[in-house]
Amino acid sequence: MGPFDRTVRLRWQAASLLAAAPVAAFATGEPPASPAAAQSSASRTALVQALHARLLAGQSATSTLETWCAEQGLADTAKVRAVRVQGVERDAPPEVRDALQVGDDTPLxxxxxxxxxxxxxxxxxxxxxxxxxxxxxxxxxxxxxDEPFGRVVKPLGFQRQTLRDATCWPDCGEGPQATVLEVRAVLRDHAQRPFSYVIESYLQGVLP
Structure with a gap:
C-alpha cells in the first residue's frame, strides 16, 4: 500500500469517527457536538492528514516542516531548528537494531x-x-x-523509508505536548545501507 493509499484509508477512518460521534454521544446521554465543533474537528483532521501525506512522501522531515510552517503561517520566519534535549540516553530496543541491520556489538x-x-x-x-x-x-x-539531523546528513543522498505511522484520534496526551501523529522511519544512504532509525511525534504546535 503506497503512502497516499494509506492517507485515503485514514481519511475514511477519520470521517467514520466523525460520523459516529453524535451516535456515541446519544448512547451515553451526552448532547451531540455542535455543527461548529464538528466542522472544527473535521478541519483539524484534514490538516493532520495533509501533513501526514507530505511526511510520507518526502525525504526530509525538516524540509517538509519548513514548507508547512511557511504555508500555515506558524512563524514570522519559517526556519526549523533542532533543540537538543540534554541528559537523556536510551538504549536501542531490539527492533531498532533489527531495522538498522546491526548486532549488539555495533555502537549506536x-x-x-x-x-x-x-x-x-x-x-x-x-x-x-x-x-x-x-x-x-x-x-x-x-x-x-543543535543542527537538524536531516540537514547534517544530506550529503549522504539518503532515502527515507516509513516503517510505521499513525494519527492519534483523539490526541495522545493533553495541551501543547499532545501528539497528533507518530511516524517511525529508517534512513538509508546512497548505497541503501540503513544508518538511522527515528521515532517522530508531531505535537499540537504543528497545527495553526
Missing part, C-alpha cells in the same frame, strides 16, 4: 531533539544512528550542535 549513538519553528515546538524525535556510516565531520556536528 542516540539523539533526542525537539524541532522548533519560531516559538512553536512542532515535534519531538528519538534518533538512533550508526556513527561509522557517517563522516567524521557529520558526527562532530551532531555531537556539538
Amino acid at each position: 549513538r542516540y539523539r533526542r531533539v525537539q524541532l522548533v519553528c519560531g516559538s512553536r515546538v512542532l515535534s519531538e524525535a528519538d534518533n538512533w544512528y550508526v556513527p561509522d556510516l557517517l563522516t567524521p565531520a557529520m558526527n562532530a556536528t551532531l555531537d556539538g550542535s
Whole structure:
C-alpha cells in the first residue's frame, strides 16, 4: 500500500469517527457536538492528514516542516531548528537494531531533539544512528550542535523509508505536548545501507 493509499484509508477512518460521534454521544446521554465543533474537528483532521501525506512522501522531515510552517503561517520566519534535549540516553530496543541491520556489538549513538519553528515546538524525535556510516565531520556536528539531523546528513543522498505511522484520534496526551501523529522511519544512504532509525511525534504546535 503506497503512502497516499494509506492517507485515503485514514481519511475514511477519520470521517467514520466523525460520523459516529453524535451516535456515541446519544448512547451515553451526552448532547451531540455542535455543527461548529464538528466542522472544527473535521478541519483539524484534514490538516493532520495533509501533513501526514507530505511526511510520507518526502525525504526530509525538516524540509517538509519548513514548507508547512511557511504555508500555515506558524512563524514570522519559517526556519526549523533542532533543540537538543540534554541528559537523556536510551538504549536501542531490539527492533531498532533489527531495522538498522546491526548486532549488539555495533555502537549506536542516540539523539533526542525537539524541532522548533519560531516559538512553536512542532515535534519531538528519538534518533538512533550508526556513527561509522557517517563522516567524521557529520558526527562532530551532531555531537556539538543543535543542527537538524536531516540537514547534517544530506550529503549522504539518503532515502527515507516509513516503517510505521499513525494519527492519534483523539490526541495522545493533553495541551501543547499532545501528539497528533507518530511516524517511525529508517534512513538509508546512497548505497541503501540503513544508518538511522527515528521515532517522530508531531505535537499540537504543528497545527495553526
